[in-house]
Amino acid sequence: MDAEEVVNRTEVVKEVISMLANGPAEKWNWYYRTRQFDEAIELKAQDAMLLDFDYENRNVMYQCINDRFARKAPIDYLEFGVAGGVSMKHWLDINPNPESRFYGFDSFEGLPEDWTASSPKGSFSQEGIVPDLQDKRVRFIKGLFQETVEPFLRIFKPRNKLVVHMDADLYSSTLYCLMHLNRHLLPGSIILFDEFNSRNCSDECAALADYCKACHRDFKMLARREDNMKVAVEML
Numbered sequence: 001m002d003a004e005e006v007v008n009r010t011e012v013v014k015e016v017i018s019m020l021a022n023g024p025a026e027k028w029n030w031y032y033r034t035r036q037f038d039e040a041i042e043l044k045a046q047d048a049m050l051l052d053f054d055y056e057n058r059n060v061m062y063q064c065i066n067d068r069f070a071r072k073a074p075i076d077y078l079e080f081g082v083a084g085g086v087s088m089k090h091w092l093d094i095n096p097n098p099e100s101r102f103y104g105f106d107s108f109e110g111l112p113e114d115w116t117a118s119s120p121k122g123s124f125s126q127e128g129i130v131p132d133l134q135d136k137r138v139r140f141i142k143g144l145f146q147e148t149v150e151p152f153l154r155i156f157k158p159r160n161k162l163v164v165h166m167d168a169d170l171y172s173s174t175l176y177c178l179m180h181l182n183r184h185l186l187p188g189s190i191i192l193f194d195e196f197n198s199r200n201c202s203d204e205c206a207a208l209a210d211y212c213k214a215c216h217r218d219f220k221m222l223a224r225r226e227d228n229m230k231v232a233v234e235m236l
């Protein structure tokens with residue numbers, strides 16, 4: 001390679017570095033989160049039960065988790081992100097144990113931040129109206145998680161196997177809840193994620209990874225849909 005070619009190549013490398021450095025931070029985060037998934041989570045995914053279902057049949061996974069890990073025992077089910085109550089209703093039907101307790105957290109005002117291009121701030125809003133699911137075992141805790149979860153956890157006394165359903169989509173909301181729930185997430189507790197690897201693993205998946213890192217926790221993946229969008233994990 002002659003001197004001129006070296007200069008040319010150096011210029012190309014400089015150009016590429018500058019393009020990368022000045023690209024949007026979100027793209028960098030996506031790249032980092034995808035690598036984090038590939039390096040730290042994919043191995044766990046390989047051991048998980050593979051379930052085949054489409055979005056409308058999410059209850060296939062709920063049913064499987066309930067049948068295998070809760071069986072007929074009562075559960076304490078905490079759902080973060082309830083909206084119109086579709087997934088909460090599935091769980092009420094799947095687990096009819098009268099001793100089970102179901103808590104649903106939501107502002108019912110929609111996402112507090114922009115999420116994907118098709119789900120901006122306010123998406124999934126129920127205009128503040130709480131769903132009427134006609135089941136005495138359910139209690140809704142209305143408001144932003146950042147305002148309701150701490151006061152709730154101060155008085156919550158777990159009684160049964162804990163099943164947590166994270167369906168708030170956002171990194172911030174998911175991480176906030178996991179960090180606050182930490183002392184209740186005993187080994188054997190189950191957490192379901194509804195949008196696990198959306199936006200290049202930068203929301204729910206990233207929140208789980210960061211929570212585990214910060215709190216020195218680990219998990220086993222129990223079940224997943226083939227595309228890793230819906231997953232169920234068990235805390236170790």
Ligand SMILES: C[S@@+](CC[C@H](N)C(=O)[O-])C[C@H]1O[C@@H](n2cnc3c(N)ncnc32)[C@H](O)[C@@H]1O
Nearest residue numbers: 081082083086087106107110144145167168173
């Ligand atoms: C995808 S929807 C839930 C869908 C529901 N689980 C179902 O299956 O039909 C997400 C919900 O999370 C709620 N949410 C997200 N972040 C929140 C936060 N920080 N505080 C309160 N609610 C939040 C939104 O209001 C929205 O209703």
